[in-house]
Structures are given as C-alpha cells and as structure tokens.
Amino acid sequence: MEKKLQASSLSFLLFLLLLPTTFTGIVAINELYGIYNGTAKLFVFGDSYVDTGNSPKPGAGSWKQPYGSTFPQKPVGRFSNGRVLTDYISMFLRIRSPTPFKWRRYVNKTRLRYGMNFAYGGTGVFNTLVNLPNMTTQIDFFQKLIQENAYTKQDLDSSIALVSVAGNDYTNFLVKNRSLEKLPAFTASLVNQISLNLKRIQSLGVKKIAVTGLEPLGCLPQISVASAYQNCIEPLNLISNTHNQMLLQAVQNLTHEISDGTVFMMLDLNGAFMTAINNLRNHTGRIQHLKFAFCCVRAGMYLC
Ligand SMILES: *[C@@H]1O[C@H](CO)[C@@H](O)[C@H](O)[C@H]1NC(C)=O
Ligand SMILES: *[C@@H]1O[C@H](CO)[C@@H](O)[C@H](O)[C@H]1NC(C)=O
Ligand SMILES: *[C@@H]1O[C@H](CO)[C@@H](O)[C@H](O)[C@H]1NC(C)=O
Ligand SMILES: *[C@@H]1O[C@H](CO)[C@@H](O)[C@H](O)[C@H]1NC(C)=O
Ligand SMILES: *[C@@H]1O[C@H](CO)[C@@H](O)[C@H](O)[C@H]1NC(C)=O
Ligand SMILES: *[C@@H]1O[C@H](CO)[C@@H](O)[C@H](O)[C@H]1NC(C)=O
DSSP states (O other): OOOTTOOOOOTTTHHHHTSOOOSTTEEOGGGGTTSOSSOOEEEEESSTTTOSSOSOTTTOGGGSTTTTTTTTSSOOSOSSSSOOHHHHHHHHTTSOOOEEGGGTTTSOGGGGGGEEEOOOTTOOSSOOSSOSOOHHHHHHHHHHHHHTTSSOHHHHHTEEEEEOOOSHHHHHHHHHHOOSTTHHHHHHHHHHHHHHHHHHHHHTTOSEEEEEOOOOGGGSHHHHGGGTTSSOOHHHHHHHHHHHHHHHHHHHHHHHHOOSSOEEEEEOHHHHHHHHHHTTBOTTSOBOHHHHHHHHHHTTOTTO
C-alpha cells in the first residue's frame, strides 16, 4: 500500500488555514466559511488527504493503529491520527462529513444530504502505485449517482466539490520514470488533466469547485528524513511550486472560460504547511528535531 505522500490531518494547521491571502484565485479555507447555512452538499475527490474511509480494509494502513488514535480514538479509514481536510471543511460548512461512497448503501439515507466522499488514499489523477479508482473513475461514480437521481439539479446548485491532489502522481512518476528532465512535461500533463477533471465536475452541475495546491513535497517526513528532519529538501519543493503556479493559472483560465457563475478556487495548502513548518525552526534556521517529529505524529505522518 502506497503511503509515501499520504500524510495528512490538519489539526495543527487549522489556524494557519484561517490566514487571509491576497492572491487571486487562491483562497484560504475560511473564505468558504459562512457561505452556507448547513444546507450545502460536499462532494470529495482525490486521495488520502481527504479519504474518510473508502480505502479497503485489507491492505490499507488507514484501518490500522495508530491512525485514528486522537479522533475518533480508533482507526476508521482516515490516513491521519485525527481528522482530515474533508472533516474541517465540512465543519466550516456546518454539515456532517459526507459519507464515504463505499458506505452509501449502509448508512441512514438522511446522511446522503451532506454529499458524498469518493476519495481513495494513494490514488492520483492518473493511475498510481495503488490499484484503486483514479480521479476519472471517482468522477464516473459521481456521474452515475446523478444519473440514478440520487442528487437533483437543485441539490447540485448548493454543492461544493473538494478536489485533492496531494502528489501520488509524482511518486508514481518518480518511482517509475526516474527522469527529472521529463518532469516539467509531466507537470503540464498532470495539471491539464486536473483542469479537465474540474471542468467535468462543473459540467455535472457543481457550482463551487475547490482544488488543493500541492504541499511542499520536500518537507514530507519520508523525504526530510534525509536531513534527519532538520531541513526540507528544496529541489523537491520546487516541484510543488512549479505545480502550484501552473495549477493556479489553470484555475484562472477556467474562471475566464466558464462564465456561468461557477467559482473555481485553489486552496493554499502549501502556504499552510510552510507557515507551520517555519514555526518549528529555531533561530539557526534549522527545524527543531523533537518538535518536528512531534508535529509529524500530530499530523498523522507516522512514517517519520
Ligand atoms: C441557505 O442558503 C442558501 C444559499 O444562500 C439558500 O438558497 C437557502 O434558502 C438557505 N436555506 C435556509 C434553510 O436558510
Ligand atoms: C435516520 O436519521 C433520521 C434523522 O436523524 C432519524 O429520524 C431516523 O429515525 C433514522 N432512520 C433510521 C432507520 O435509523
Ligand atoms: C483511470 O483509470 C481507468 C481505469 O484503469 C483508465 O482507463 C483511465 O485511463 C484512467 N484515467 C487517467 C486519466 O489516467
Ligand atoms: C516515462 O518513461 C517512458 C519510457 O521512457 C515514456 O515512454 C513515458 O512517456 C514516460 N512517462 C511520462 C509521464 O513522461
Ligand atoms: C492558460 O491560458 C493561457 C492563455 O490561453 C495559456 O497560454 C496557458 O497555457 C493556460 N495555462 C494553463 C495551465 O492551462
Ligand atoms: C536548533 O535546532 C537544531 C536542529 O535540531 C539543533 O541541533 C540546535 O541545537 C538548535 N539550536 C538551538 C540554539 O536551539
């Protein structure tokens, strides 16, 4: 089970996500707050940063200790010691965290009014090292539910889509291709496919669509272990920065292209991570090891 880039849970980042941001198109999560009065539906696509239980029990680490240890105090399929991004955004929207697609037939039907979570940990926009539904297939599931009238046009008018792309595509590319030369072309094709996915979600009727920026890959514990967790590996952070610049442009392009009132947003996850990590540096500029290790545990990054 691929867990390279699956660290998540933002309890310690939460207040950072509340910081305002001045870049057009990028939003801090608090900007979603108060838009809705508890009637919104949240549809979630992506990976372990947002999966709340779709990944299958055999094989997925998310069903094993110590995941879930602080919330809800047992493993329930989240790749985190506690809540994941989906749960926080649901709170901001004043709704319950939407049901994982896998449980849709077994939950009280009233739960479906909060939307649905189609995300699977380890997956990407393209196929990755895990054999689980990629984002295209996740959107297929959503489309099928709409065709089955599980959600009406009116339901979709008051919905938000949360799209997480936390980097499993890069892991897959780097493991299989090992080519830094081809990386820029890969980023371009990845962002292009993300853009097509956002457009498709829009064409299905969702009116507010938020996609996550990529966190600093070089700071993930599996990477920063190379510096004994004292520094992030900067060349890998450049991958994130390039990705984010291009993604922001794609989001802005969609905003210009689609003028029916649909709102496209990029959530500033990178800024949130960097602020949190910089708070852990002492005056020498190095990340204080013990604190960082602690923070990793809090952040569900148990591999550090
Ligand atoms: C909640 O807000 C939405 C969007 O502003 C509005 O259409 C709807 O009528 C409101 N519902 C209630 C119960 O206030
Ligand atoms: C489903 O949930 C609703 C609202 O919470 C509740 O009134 C109802 O009894 C539940 N139905 C079942 C079958 O549990
Ligand atoms: C997603 O997965 C399906 C099934 O494996 C595959 O046919 C499709 O090409 C994949 N989509 C992308 C964008 O890679
Ligand atoms: C990965 O490498 C193979 C073989 O060199 C190449 O055909 C393929 O296009 C590369 N994939 C990407 C995404 O660049
Ligand atoms: C955005 O649109 C501009 C102008 O059409 C184009 O040159 C650029 O490649 C687009 N960028 C992305 C990431 O879609
Ligand atoms: C700063 O952090 C580094 C890395 O953990 C540590 O080696 C160093 O002693 C710390 N310096 C101070 C003054 O705390």
